[in-house]
Amino acid sequence: MARVGKLERIAAEAGISPNTVLRVLRGQNKEVWPSAVRRAAEIRKIAMKFGYLPNASARSMRRGSFNCVALLLSTDRGRSYLPDELFNGIHDALNERAIRLVVSKLGDEQLTSIQVMPAILREWSCDGLLINYTDRVPTQMIRLIEKYQIPSIWVNRKLESDCICYDDFGGSAAATQHLLKLGHRKIAYLDFVAKAQWDVAHYSRTDRYEGYAHAMRQAGLTPTPRERFAGVESEDRLNTTTALLKQNDRPTAILSYDAGTRVLLAAAMAGLEVPRDLSLLSFSLQHDGAADRRGEMFIGLSIGAMGLPAEKAGHRAVQMLLRKVAAPEKDFPACVLPLEFHAGDTCGPAATEESLR
Structure with a gap:
């Protein structure tokens, strides 16, 4: 079958002109919108069925x-x-x-x-x-x-x-507002990055804290000072979190920059039940349209999270x-x-005063 014959058959099956087929196969068609991308993919699939593959090297040199x-x-x-x-x-x-x-x-x-x-x-x-x-x-x-x-x-x-x-600022503010709507007023923010790294660390470090702090101030509450947990070494973070949850004036909810599983372990070590005694929200990648809980399967709980739409x-x-x-x-x-909210299994109404004693 001659190449010109292939072009005509591809065009006939796709319902377009041979010139349009050539533009698509040579990469000359604009494929910004999803509909155009899908249509071009269909045309290429038809072209492959007929064995039509334009010479990529020659095309690159020409264009x-x-x-x-x-x-x-x-x-x-x-x-x-x-x-x-x-x-x-x-x-x-x-x-x-x-x-x-x-x-x-x-x-x-x-x-x-x-x-x-x-x-x-x-x-x-x-x-x-x-x-x-x-x-x-x-x-x-x-x-x-x-x-x-x-x-x-x-x-x-x-x-x-x-x-x-x-939008880490907006996502963190939304997470904090969700906890506020559940009646929480003692909401702690956990991030252990050293203060010396604040100016060079990833923008999410600052934006997530500022989103949380903004929502707390809007509610007339005092946010956790950013310096409070800054610089705690990795080997001391579990004990630091456990000590926080054992305090008489402990938080009823925690928004954690990452490592939500560490907070769950600290809660268990402090004798608290999630979400009855403590609510927890963190940040996670989205996986198959939901917060990524692949690392949480062994726990039996899905940690509530603001999902990052990485795909x-x-x-x-x-x-x-x-x-x-x-x-x-x-x-x-x-x-x-924007980040997308996934409630998971770790959010509940604020603990009563009796349960805090």
């Missing part, structure tokens, strides 16, 4: 495009948090558009090199970067990206433009990057994703 995106990570694991949900969102969004994904880790020396960064797209044969480098970003790296107009979208980094991030973030990051590749000189407004 100056590689039909490939790079996911850039730091060699410092603490600065590149890549959960499965985020990776799956990125992968699936690119796969729907028949765009390849390259993943690479670079150290600060390479990321700030005048020899490496300006040539990174050509060397990796990719059209743009998804940068999963969440905090302590080298200033020189940012300057090089801006100077050479490297199409880039920052993932889980809070900026004014060209980024995907989460959605991956999809949105790809959409933004494709627009950025088309217009690298343009700044695109930050995409801020």
Whole structure:
């Protein structure tokens, strides 16, 4: 079967013109909206059935495009948090558009090199970067990206433009308001990061505390001072939490930055029952549309949490990057994703005065 014959058969089965088929298979069609992505995927599926595959190398040379995106990570694991949900969102969004994904880790020396960064797209044969480098970003790296107009979208980094991030302030405020509606007035906030790290830590450290503190003040209550638990070493955190729950004037609810399971263990060690004596909310990734409780199965309780929509973030990051590749000189407004509340099994009405004695 001649190639022109294949094109006509693909077009006939898809109900479109041969020229439209060619535009889709060559990556020349705009595929920003979900409906366009689904339609293009259907056309590619039909093309594969007939054995029509355009020459990718020749197409890239003609268009100056590689039909490939790079996911850039730091060699410092603490600065590149890549959960499965985020990776799956990125992968699936690119796969729907028949765009390849390259993943690479670079150290600060390479990321700030005048020899490496300006040539990174050509060397990796990719059209743009998804940068999963969440905090302590080298200033020189940012300057090089801006100077050479490297199409880039920052993932889980809070900026004014060209980024995907989460509304941790709003999510934390909503979690606190939920506990307030349940009658809780003694709500403690737990985060053990050292004060010396506040200015360089991930933005969620500050935003979650500020969201909590804002909701408490709005209710006429005094929030836990941020300094109260700052800098407690990891080996002392369980004992510190247990001691807090054994106090006469203990909290009836806790909003924890992370490690909700530690609070459950501390509650048991203090002789408290969750949620009868203590309510608990934390923050978690969303998994299959709900808060991720894969690490809690052995407990028998689902910890109430504000869910981070990481898979959605991956999809949105790809959409933004494709627009950025088309217009690298343009700044695109930050995409801020709201957190979603999942009550779980650890929230209940405030404990009575009798149970607090």
